Amino acid sequence: MVSVRKILVYVAAAIVGLYSILPIYSLVIISLMDVRDVVAGNVFPVNPNINAYLRIFGFDVVGPYGPLRAYGGYEGLMRGLTNIMIVAPTVMAITIIAVVPAAYALGRLRVRGRSALVLTLLASRSLPPVSVALPYFFLFSQLGLRTSLIGMIIVHLTITIPITTWILMGFFAALPRDLEKAARIDGCSRLGAFRRVVLPMAAPGIAATAVIAFLFSWNDFFFSWLLSQGTPAATYNAQLSGFFNFQNEPAMFAAAVTVQILLATVVATALQRYIVRLRIVDPGAVVVET
Amino acid sequence: MKLGDTAFALILTIPLIALVLSINIYPIAYSFWLSLHDISLIKNTITPVGLQQYAKALSDTIFHGSVFVSLRFVAESVLLVVFLSLGIALVLNEKIRGLPVLKVLVILPWALSEFAVAIAGRFFLDRNYGFLNALLVSLGIVKEPLYFLNAVNAVDWLAFFFAWNVTPIGAYFILSALQTIPEELYKQAKVDGASALQRFRMVTFPFIRYALLITAVLATILSASSIVLFFALTGGGPGFASTPTTLYAFRVFFNAQDFGYGAALSWLLLAFVITISVLYFRLLSRRR
Numbered sequence: 001m002v003s004v005r006k007i008l009v010y011v012a013a014a015i016v017g018l019y020s021i022l023p024i025y026s027l028v029i030i031s032l033m034d035v036r037d038v039v040a041g042n043v044f045p046v047n048p049n050i051n052a053y054l055r056i057f058g059f060d061v062v063g064p065y066g067p068l069r070a071y072g073g074y075e076g077l078m079r080g081l082t083n084i085m086i087v088a089p090t091v092m093a094i095t096i097i098a099v100v101p102a103a104y105a106l107g108r109l110r111v112r113g114r115s116a117l118v119l120t121l122l123a124s125r126s127l128p129p130v131s132v133a134l135p136y137f138f139l140f141s142q143l144g145l146r147t148s149l150i151g152m153i154i155v156h157l158t159i160t161i162p163i164t165t166w167i168l169m170g171f172f173a174a175l176p177r178d179l180e181k182a183a184r185i186d187g188c189s190r191l192g193a194f195r196r197v198v199l200p201m202a203a204p205g206i207a208a209t210a211v212i213a214f215l216f217s218w219n220d221f222f223f224s225w226l227l228s229q230g231t232p233a234a235t236y237n238a239q240l241s242g243f244f245n246f247q248n249e250p251a252m253f254a255a256a257v258t259v260q261i262l263l264a265t266v267v268a269t270a271l272q273r274y275i276v277r278l279r280i281v282d283p284g285a286v287v288v289e290t
Numbered sequence: 291m292k293l294g295d296t297a298f299a300l301i302l303t304i305p306l307i308a309l310v311l312s313i314n315i316y317p318i319a320y321s322f323w324l325s326l327h328d329i330s331l332i333k334n335t336i337t338p339v340g341l342q343q344y345a346k347a348l349s350d351t352i353f354h355g356s357v358f359v360s361l362r363f364v365a366e367s368v369l370l371v372v373f374l375s376l377g378i379a380l381v382l383n384e385k386i387r388g389l390p391v392l393k394v395l396v397i398l399p400w401a402l403s404e405f406a407v408a409i410a411g412r413f414f415l416d417r418n419y420g421f422l423n424a425l426l427v428s429l430g431i432v433k434e435p436l437y438f439l440n441a442v443n444a445v446d447w448l449a450f451f452f453a454w455n456v457t458p459i460g461a462y463f464i465l466s467a468l469q470t471i472p473e474e475l476y477k478q479a480k481v482d483g484a485s486a487l488q489r490f491r492m493v494t495f496p497f498i499r500y501a502l503l504i505t506a507v508l509a510t511i512l513s514a515s516s517i518v519l520f521f522a523l524t525g526g527g528p529g530f531a532s533t534p535t536t537l538y539a540f541r542v543f544f545n546a547q548d549f550g551y552g553a554a555l556s557w558l559l560l561a562f563v564i565t566i567s568v569l570y571f572r573l574l575s576r577r578r
Contacts (some may be wrong), residue, residue: 012381013392020395023410023454024402026421030413041424041435044490102306105299112296117303119571124314128515128563130536131556134324134543135317161306190298219403219517237405241427250419257409261402268401270396 026262031254034064038250052255071252073242079232080239081259084224087149087235088217091156095213098157099164099208104194107172108180119170121162129222140227147231155223160213167212171205172198208274210222211267218264236260318560318571324553331547343554353555355530356430356538363534364513371509372502375460379498382461383468400458408522411451415439444524444532452513453524460505467501468494507570514563535559 030038031052032045040046050062051068056076060067071077106114136155137146145151175198183193199206224235237260243253325344347353378396380402382389402410414421414439423435438447471494477534479489517536520526526533526541533541539559 006347009381009384009386012331012377013384013386014392016378016381017392017395018456020398020458022421023407023414023451024398026414027406027410029421030419033419036420041419041427043421043424043428094408098306101302105302109295109299111299114299117307120307123564123567124310126313127318128517128536128545128556128559130515130517130540131321131560132314132317133556134549134552135320138320139316154313158310161310165306192317215401219401219406221405221522233503235405240405250413250416253409254413261406263407264401264403265398268397272394272397277381 009078012090024265027254027260027261030250031258033251036064052251053259056252056256056259071249071256073239076234076242077236077239077256080234082234083149083152083233084218084227084235087152087156088148090153091160091217092210092214094153094157095164097259099161099168099209100202103165103168104172104198104202105171108175108177108198121165124158124162133222133226136223137226142174146227149234152224152228152233152235155227156217156220159220159223160216163216164209164213168205168209170203171209172202175201198263204274208271211271212259215264215267225237292407292553315383321553321556325557327550329549339550344558346551347558349553352530352533353538355486356533357536359445359530359532360514360534360536362445363452363516364510365372366446366449367452367456367513368506368509370449371456371460373452373510374457374505375464375505376498376502378457378461379464379468382465396461397458400456402455404455404518405522407451407455408519411447411519411523439524439528439532441528441531444528448519448523449513450515452519455511455519456509456512460509463501463505464498467498471497491549503570503573507567510566510570512565514559514566535562 029043029045032048032050033042034047034049034051036048037045047064051063054061054070055068056071056074056077058070059079060070062068105111106117111117140146140151143151143155179201180193180197183197184190188196192201219237220238221237224238225241228234229238229241240256241261243249243256316446326338326340328339328343330337382393382396386392399407413419415423417423417435417437420438422438422531423432426432427435474492475493476489479493484492515536516534517540518535520532523542524532526537530538535555536559539555540551542548542555546552
């Protein structure tokens with residue numbers, strides 16, 4: 001009886017694993033296939049090669065049926081990669097500097113009107129992107145922000161700040177209070193107690209939210225594409241839309257997308273240990289408390 | 291000078307709220323103003339038309355179709371997200387070998403952008419080089435590659451890939467709730483002769499109810515706002531068969547350049563999302 005249950009659990013675990021990985025697998029194998037594998041309809045690359053990667057990074061290669069030119073838009077793609085490598089870490093840094101004090105205050109202090117503050121922040125996050133798309137487009141065109149990375153950073157901050165405040169608030173609220181109280185009684189200032197006692201305890205939570213902010217910025221397609229496409233400030237994701245015109249080159253498209261998800265998945269794998277520790281805030285409790 | 295807790299918190303919080311609101315209030319107000327006007331780029335005129343743009347939506351059959359697509363997509367997405375998250379969380383809560391590896395695999399789809407999910411979906415489902423067709427053909431299950439993203443099933447596949455992307459976060463919410471359940475409660479229930487289903491209903495469910503609800507809330511709000519997935523996986527097609535209200539409003543804005551009508555559509559969408567959010571918050575604060 002016990003063993004039947006055990007087998008079922010392992011079967012379920014296998015299904016969960018396959019479910020999680022198969023779409024990613026189907027993307028990655030195409031990036032490693034050449035035209036022979038694609039035509040044959042293979043489920044794994046029989047002739048694996050990295051030609052597609054070389055081509056999107058601007059190298060001419062020799063394929064099975066003669067030379068293949070580099071991807072025509074590779075300069076834009078590389079500039080996009082540079083841009084997002086500036087934008088995403090900046091967004092992450094500003095988010096953490098802005099959010100840690102606010103989340104500490106909302107999560108740990110007796111604040112009147114806390115639920116109103118939290119709801120104001122969260123409500124702005126639940127706006128459908130399409131509802132703000134056209135006004136953003138006009139506003140950023142008029143201010144000349146479409147062609148600068150600063151505009152992109154501002155837009156990403158309006159996405160990352162509400163969500164990370166909410167997450168980190170719950171993390172601060174769940175930390176034990178005795179040590180901080182003891183530090184205050186021993187003569188530490190509020191800032192001193194925060195720096196010496198709360199901050200070290202909160203370090204894993206802050207690291208996790210930093211990564212979440214980074215991923216939001218790194219993964220944003222809608223605003224990047226809407227606002228920066230066709231400008232020098234175009235990010236990597238915005239440049240990826242160029243592949244829509246290259247439907248007959250699936251390998252290069254797959255390779256370009258794989259490059260984008262590679263860093264994201266590495267970061268998420270590192271984050272995975274912490275994410276279980278990030279308790280979500282119960283907005284209901286917040287409402288009742290105040 | 292000694293500051294009270296509330297004042298201290300306000301000093302730290304107000305700048306953030308000011309930033310977020312200042313960048314959001316203008317667009318919302320501006321798009322409402324647009325929705326009350328008819329804007330012609332050719333004649334270069336802006337005519338106030340009152341609520342006519344909203345009236346136009348009532349008789350626009352493509353808009354009706356898009357509302358139906360949106361509702362179907364949201365309903366399927368929420369059901370898929372909740373049940374898949376619960377299933378995955380229950381598996382991750384078991385003591386099995388290779389659990390750390392499985393936990394990493396499970397989180398991967400969450401790390402992908404909506405765009406990457408759509409492209410992974412394409413390469414999974416494509417008729418010419420898609421993995422699923424290659425697998426089905428090589429196993430001899432089908433003879434000819436299938437066209438999965440047809441007018442009937444496109445929305446189902448979109449909902450599936452939406453759920454695939456969002457499920458990890460739901461699974462982790464539910465898992466952290468599952469891990470707060472004391473072992474003794476299960477033992478006690480077994481002693482009392484409760485069946486597996488009864489144990490789930492009487493012991494497990496009360497502990498994870500809140501996590502399930504939060505997962506459903508997130509899935510609803512995110513799926514109602516989703517646009518990139520449609521844009522990049524099916525392009526809204528074939529025809530308008532998988533065009534939700536978000537994508538239709540976007541197309542009216544940017545392709546047809548009918549700014550007034552597009553703004554009106556996006557306001558209808560906004561009203562829908564706000565209504566759902568308020569209902570959910572009511573539900574969340576009452577259920578305690």
